[in-house]
Amino acid sequence: MTLKTRYLRDRIVVSLLASMTALVVIPLCVIIAYVGINGIGALSWDFFTEELGSPARAMQGRPTGLAHSIVGTLIIDSLAVCMAAPVGIGTGILLSEFPDHPVNPILRVLTSTLNGMPAVLMGMLAFSLVVKPMGRFSALAGSFALALVMLPIIARAVEGVLNITPWSIREAGLALGLPRWRVTLSMVLPAAKRGVVTGVLIAFARAAGEAAPLLFTSFGNNYMNTNILKPMDTLPQRLYSLAISPYRQWHSMGWAAGIVLMIIVLASFAAARLLSRESAGLHIKSDRSKKPESNKEV
Amino acid sequence: MNKGTRGYSRRRVSPIYRSWGDFIFSTILLMLGASIIFLAIAMAWVLWREGSPSIRRHGFFGFLMGSTWDPVGGVHGARPFITGTLITSFSSLLIAFIPAVSAAVISAEYAPSWLARIIDTLIDLLAAIPSVVIGIWGIFVFAPFMRDRIYLPLSFWAADHAPRLLPALGNPVSYNLTTAVIVLSFMIIPYITALTRDAIHLVPKDQREAAWALGATRWEVIRLAVLPYARGGIAAGAVLSLARAVGETMAVAMLIGNANNLPFRLFQPATTMPAVIVNEFREAVEQMHYASLMAVGLYLFIIAFIVNLAAASIQKRLSVGGRML
Numbered sequence: 071m072t073l074k075t076r077y078l079r080d081r082i083v084v085s086l087l088a089s090m091t092a093l094v095v096i097p098l099c100v101i102i103a104y105v106g107i108n109g110i111g112a113l114s115w116d117f118f119t120e121e122l123g124s125p126a127r128a129m130q131g132r133p134t135g136l137a138h139s140i141v142g143t144l145i146i147d148s149l150a151v152c153m154a155a156p157v158g159i160g161t162g163i164l165l166s167e168f169p170d171h172p173v174n175p176i177l178r179v180l181t182s183t184l185n186g187m188p189a190v191l192m193g194m195l196a197f198s199l200v201v202k203p204m205g206r207f208s209a210l211a212g213s214f215a216l217a218l219v220m221l222p223i224i225a226r227a228v229e230g231v232l233n234i235t236p237w238s239i240r241e242a243g244l245a246l247g248l249p250r251w252r253v254t255l256s257m258v259l260p261a262a263k264r265g266v267v268t269g270v271l272i273a274f275a276r277a278a279g280e281a282a283p284l285l286f287t288s289f290g291n292n293y294m295n296t297n298i299l300k301p302m303d304t305l306p307q308r309l310y311s312l313a314i315s316p317y318r319q320w321h322s323m324g325w326a327a328g329i330v331l332m333i334i335v336l337a338s339f340a341a342a343r344l345l346s347r348e349s350a351g352l353h354i355k356s357d358r359s360k361k362p363e364s365n366k367e368v
Numbered sequence: 369m370n371k372g373t374r375g376y377s378r379r380r381v382s383p384i385y386r387s388w389g390d391f392i393f394s395t396i397l398l399m400l401g402a403s404i405i406f407l408a409i410a411m412a413w414v415l416w417r418e419g420s421p422s423i424r425r426h427g428f429f430g431f432l433m434g435s436t437w438d439p440v441g442g443v444h445g446a447r448p449f450i451t452g453t454l455i456t457s458f459s460s461l462l463i464a465f466i467p468a469v470s471a472a473v474i475s476a477e478y479a480p481s482w483l484a485r486i487i488d489t490l491i492d493l494l495a496a497i498p499s500v501v502i503g504i505w506g507i508f509v510f511a512p513f514m515r516d517r518i519y520l521p522l523s524f525w526a527a528d529h530a531p532r533l534l535p536a537l538g539n540p541v542s543y544n545l546t547t548a549v550i551v552l553s554f555m556i557i558p559y560i561t562a563l564t565r566d567a568i569h570l571v572p573k574d575q576r577e578a579a580w581a582l583g584a585t586r587w588e589v590i591r592l593a594v595l596p597y598a599r600g601g602i603a604a605g606a607v608l609s610l611a612r613a614v615g616e617t618m619a620v621a622m623l624i625g626n627a628n629n630l631p632f633r634l635f636q637p638a639t640t641m642p643a644v645i646v647n648e649f650r651e652a653v654e655q656m657h658y659a660s661l662m663a664v665g666l667y668l669f670i671i672a673f674i675v676n677l678a679a680a681s682i683q684k685r686l687s688v689g690g691r692m693l
Contacts, residue, residue, distance in 0.1 A: 087478070090466060090470035091487065094468065094557055097554065105504075123505070127474065156374075157400045160400030164400070173402070180409070183408050184411075186676035189617065190668070191668065195410065195414055198418055201416065204406060218407060249389045250393065255393075281499070289650075302563060313500070325504065328501040330438060332499060335496055
């Protein structure tokens with residue numbers, strides 16, 4: 071093979087790769103543009119202040135909106151964070167600060183098993199553990215299902231960030247004669263604070279976009295409800311039912327719900343990214359690697 | 369500062385702080401960790417317990433192979449759903465793999481850093497878009513577009529020139545197997561790209577420099593030095609994204625058309641396991657229908673479990689020096 075053909079092949083491969091990349095990137099821009107344009111066009115003041123009501127309400131042109139879904143999303147998601155964060159952070163600490171603990175191998179395997187499970191199954195588990203005993207759909211069951219989605223993400227993120235926290239911090243604490251628990255709580259965790267918050271935010275963003283686990287746990291509601299023991303509405307799940315509904319007015323409301331949901335999710339991802347970048351001063355390679363670099367690598 | 373330290377050393381420390389503290393702390397952590405263990409095991413157990421009436425009635429393989437799904441008649445077979453899940457996930461991986469790896473190679477090897485940052489951000493953005501949002505775009509924009517521009521013309525062309533193709537294509541409907549597979553391949557691209565990119569970033573500099581020093585062209589460097597070293601990460605990324613495709617629910621349920629009549633045709637509705645669960649679980653009043661959906665969930669659990677295990681073992685086996693990802 072002459073040098074010329076080798077260079078030629080080099081060129082051809084580059085152009086092929088570049089066109090493939092364009093094939094990935096361009097439709098993505100199309101999706102974002104469509105959601106953005108249609109969504110912003112469909113947003114109105116009523117969307118944030120009114121509740122949905124029956125289909126007739128939209129057909130007759132009376133004001134409808136998704137205030138109840140937005141409120142419900144916030145309630146259910148924050149409840150889920152409250153459930154998942156302590157358990158996830160605790161598990162992360164156990165995995166990284168007590169590396170020789172006998173349960174760790176099995177815990178690690180099961181955490182990644184749970185992480186790889188489809189979100190629908192979280193909904194089914196929540197259905198049989200919470201909805202069935204309670205005898206009705208409730209927001210509580212929905213947040214339990216979302217907490218299941220968040221748990222493994224938080225646990226792995228916390229383990230990752232604690233693993234790259236410098237050992238010198240722990241050694242300093244132990245040299246002062248502090249017990250392990252004090253070293254962990256007062257020295258290691260504060261040092262890794264940003265990474266932990268990043269992990270929780272990423273888990274939140276992942277769970278906030280999930281509709282599948284909520285369909286048969288929090289069920290949905292056309293009206294405002296703040297009682298967590300009753301069915302409550304959320305944006306992703308409402309978006310699904312609006313999109314498959316036969317009403318034109320509801321379709322455009324679906325686009326509006328889409329942009330609001332996307333803004334919530336992207337804002338939490340952006341916040342997570344910003345936090346981890348600030349703390350690391352490094353380019354974070356991906357959100358999914360779930361291992362925000364810390365200053366150790368610098 | 370000095371005074372403070374002396375104060376501490378003189379103070380009598382309660383035993384709870386010292387000797388009991390660590391024990392209490394690790395016990396609390398153990399309990400928190402145990403709840404994850406409990407939940408993971410509970411998932412398998414609950415799916416088995418709730419689904420077993422149906423599996424017992426139809427038989428483990430009878431349920432797997434049966435292709436009738438008749439909730440009213442009480443006959444259930446999961447074959448359409450399992451077939452649909454396997455077809456959609458494998459073909460979307462097939463479609464997505466090469467573009468996704470190309471994007472990763474471009475961003476990690478070729479592009480200047482500003483362009484690489486744009487590509488990376490866009491692809492991470494794609495991963496962040498909720499599945500339902502992609503679903504609504506698919507329903508109102510993508511599916512009608514595909515029907516008018518691809519499915520209908522192709523069917524007419526086939527009717528005129530290649531009637532033998534018609535059985536494979538089926539009557540064109542906008543929510544069909546092809547739509548779902550294409551959208552699904554979009555959704556898994558960011559996972560493959562991100563993991564490939566990470567794997568490429570881990571390739572040591574010496575490896576590349578050695579190839580450069582031999583006079584390799586840029587592509588030869590990538591083909592001979594970079595990709596072989598990163599293959600563990602790339603393969604694991606592909607299998608992990610397969611797991612995502614298997615579990616992807618909402619966008620597929622919105623776009624695949626949800627019809628469980630085998631055999632599936634390219635332009636006709638099909639269904640998958642998560643899709644049938646999402647569509648029917650709320651309306652499953654019959655005891656056997658409910659149990660069958662739980663059993664479908666159990667098979668989904670098993671498939672997802674196997675795929676995840678495969679990803680983990682590939683990652684371990686193919687990675688160089690055991691430090692991949």
